[in-house]
Amino acid sequence: MKDNNLLQIVNLNAGYGAIQVLWNIEFEIKHREIVCIIGANGAGKSTLLKNIVGILSPYNGQILYENEEITRFSSPERIKKGIGFAPEGRHLFFGLTVEDNLLMGAFQRKVDKKILREDLDFVYNLFKPLRGYRNKLAGNLSGGEQQMCTIGRALMSKPKLLIIDELSLGLAPVIVDDIVDTIIKLRNEQGISILIVEQDVQVALDIADRGYVLENGSVVMQDSTDKLAKNKHIKTAYLGVI
Template sequence: MNQTSTDTPILRVNGVTAGYGDVQVLWGIDLTVPKGKIVSIVGPNGTGKTTLLLAISGMVRARTGSIVFNGEDITRARADHVVQKGLIHVPEGRRLFPGLSVRDNLLLGAYTRRDSAAEIARDLDFVYTIFPILAKRANQGATTMSGGEQQMCAIGRGIMARPKLLLIDELSLGLSPKALELLAESLVRINQEGVSILLVEQDVMTAFEIASHAYVIESGRVRLSGDTRTLSQDPMVRSAYMGFQTGVSA
């Protein structure tokens, strides 16, 4: 890890459209993630945020436009190729493997790696350092843990793949405020180790607190984008997503 923070984009999405069958979901999405930064995507449910992450990671085919990751055009790349390049997707709902222990779920994140056992063990220790509860639960069935602990395991599994960019879909889904706070702090620490992060998040205040830049997506289009400090003062954002009445200051 420890990659240098810079404004050079690790991800650039230009004019991407995508959908399912006859249903078009994304309409010309432009998005950039600078290397070494946390960028968030916010917006109502059902507006294409998850579809965008799926298109970036190769799980849904972009119909038009381009997706460039770390200088390589991955618009038509297979999902396994995208993973091997270091773009790792933590899906909505965690998707842990039932019947397997926490440790085995984490090790499956390193499945495509060709590193030595010692290197993989070091990364497993790093995950346990970030999420100490996972070390205590190492031999427990992953899906028997609490929602917050399962989310830690899902993110830890992503870290085991040695990501350059981590896509995280709905960090806060089903979590208590305390669990969300701990996870948000963990993402900041992971980012400080050099991992760029693109985060889809319903809790706009949390997203804006840890991200430097954000995109507001509505009806499959980018409605607003900018640095999070500026967006947090935008009347529409404050009214629609942060619970403030228009014209009322916090």
């Protein structure tokens, strides 16, 4: 494993029982890097993320994180090691308050209340609307606020790698801009590596340093986002350029 890699995936095959979805995936994310995964509906993007966070176990292949093989580690073990996940569909506890949802993200950390308070403050400073709504039920938040709460919950586990599945889905453009600014700030100021799956390919290419293109469960292209944005196949298949 190259020293600068935070996460590396080697020849991963995975799926659901007999249905293979991912084929020979090779993937890496470096320290302080923002990486996006681009692909059509059903390409296998979420399946790849689920294998990285340990919700699914691959058929074979390796997942290395900070020079350690974590392929068979449980999800809680991976969260403890610094892999934070904001899943597609958000999966908040709608009957709990914003603050209790955020605290769920810290469930494995054995730290005193003062530190948790500081960490909550950090999230409230990043996502300002959440502070005023901290006692509001998560089910009563707008879509954008729910997305902030989901990312905030992932941040409460103090990740070195933050993974977000469908950053902008269903959100108003102005909210997307805010969340994108926050993501870039997290990388620039906290040094967190970020992996995003994003259906708005233009947004993905704007935020990320590098991107992988997944088609039918295989990586068909990977490059800097500058180069991907100029690529003819990306332009026609994903950016609607004729």
